[in-house]
Amino acid sequence: MSDDPAVALLTPRNLNGLKISSRQITLLNALGEYGNLRRAAAAMHTTQPAASLLLQQLEERLGVRLFERLPRGMQPTLYGEVMIRYAQSALHEFEHAEAQIAELARGAMGLVRIGSVMGPVPRLLTKAVLAYKRDHPKVRISIEVGTSDTLLPALLRGDLDVVLGRLPDQSASHELDIELFDNGEQMRVIARVGHPLAGCPSLALSDLVDATWILHPIGSPMRRRVESALQAGGMVQSLDIVETASILATTAMIEASDMIAVVPNDVAEHYAGYGMIAVLPVELPISMVNIGLLTLRSRPRSVALQTLLEYLREQ
Numbered sequence: 001m002s003d004d005p006a007v008a009l010l011t012p013r014n015l016n017g018l019k020i021s022s023r024q025i026t027l028l029n030a031l032g033e034y035g036n037l038r039r040a041a042a043a044m045h046t047t048q049p050a051a052s053l054l055l056q057q058l059e060e061r062l063g064v065r066l067f068e069r070l071p072r073g074m075q076p077t078l079y080g081e082v083m084i085r086y087a088q089s090a091l092h093e094f095e096h097a098e099a100q101i102a103e104l105a106r107g108a109m110g111l112v113r114i115g116s117v118m119g120p121v122p123r124l125l126t127k128a129v130l131a132y133k134r135d136h137p138k139v140r141i142s143i144e145v146g147t148s149d150t151l152l153p154a155l156l157r158g159d160l161d162v163v164l165g166r167l168p169d170q171s172a173s174h175e176l177d178i179e180l181f182d183n184g185e186q187m188r189v190i191a192r193v194g195h196p197l198a199g200c201p202s203l204a205l206s207d208l209v210d211a212t213w214i215l216h217p218i219g220s221p222m223r224r225r226v227e228s229a230l231q232a233g234g235m236v237q238s239l240d241i242v243e244t245a246s247i248l249a250t251t252a253m254i255e256a257s258d259m260i261a262v263v264p265n266d267v268a269e270h271y272a273g274y275g276m277i278a279v280l281p282v283e284l285p286i287s288m289v290n291i292g293l294l295t296l297r298s299r300p301r302s303v304a305l306q307t308l309l310e311y312l313r314e315q
Contacts, residue, residue, distance in 0.1 A: 112161050181290055188268035192256075
């Protein structure tokens with residue numbers, strides 16, 4: 001144990017039977033947001049002495065100092081950071097419960113919040129959701145499309161119930177239940193219909209070095225894979241790049257210019273089928289890691305979520 005009496009270890013003895021009030025949870029969340037006791041108290045509509053007492057009681061119960069009192073605010077200790085994350089998670093869970101109760105009161109039979117990367121949307125996700133809604137019309141479905149590096153933190157925060165995506169290398173996989181599908185995604189280079197290169201019988205990556213590329217933002221799994229392939233051809237440093245994860249922005253810019261983009265095969269085939277884009281005849285020497293169903297291990301699955309997962313597996 002540390003020589004500093006203000007820095008004790010969080011032992012099982014400290015945590016067993018710990019009871020933390022909703023006011024203390026709200027205070028921890030506010031302190032994490034503002035870093036200032038006066039502003040945190042104001043956000044809670046209470047006085048600073050009352051907020052200080054709530055914090056003091058919690059620190060005494062835990063036997064650790066949660067915040068360092070500084071001249072211009074408060075800085076969480078390592079223990080404080082743990083408790084702030086706990087408070088944020090608890091508030092997210094409460095907000096989720098409130099939303100579900102409101103849905104039930106309006107006659108719905110539940111709410112499922114899905115996060116998905118772009119690739120599975122045209123086929124897998126669309127087919128599963130349409131089939132599910134046909135059989136369960138009173139369950140509300142919320143869909144957020146993004147990149148795995150933004151969707152997984154949302155899942156861990158409790159903002160999503162399931163993510164249809166990839167597992168980034170840095171993800172805390174021990175917190176997740178992961179069901180990977182068998183097939184990896186192939187990637188395609190797309191351009192506008194009538195693009196000067198669209199009529200070529202075949203292309204090499206080097207033929208595209210002068211084009212403006214539309215790629216996912218830095219940090220996303222797709223961007224890392226694409227850059228690895230382009231780097232092997234010595235192209236990354238010289239490329240002109242626009243970054244976006246929005247398929248609407250991508251297709252709009254392609255339609256109005258000679259830009260090119262990299263998208264999953266199912267997305268390319270979907271838009272090509274409507275005559276909106278052309279798939280360029282170039283092979284990208286990459287495939288994305290397998291798509292999977294990702295859920296939070298610590299959260300019990302509602303009946304609505306468990307049923308939806310079955311529909312996703314069937315696709």
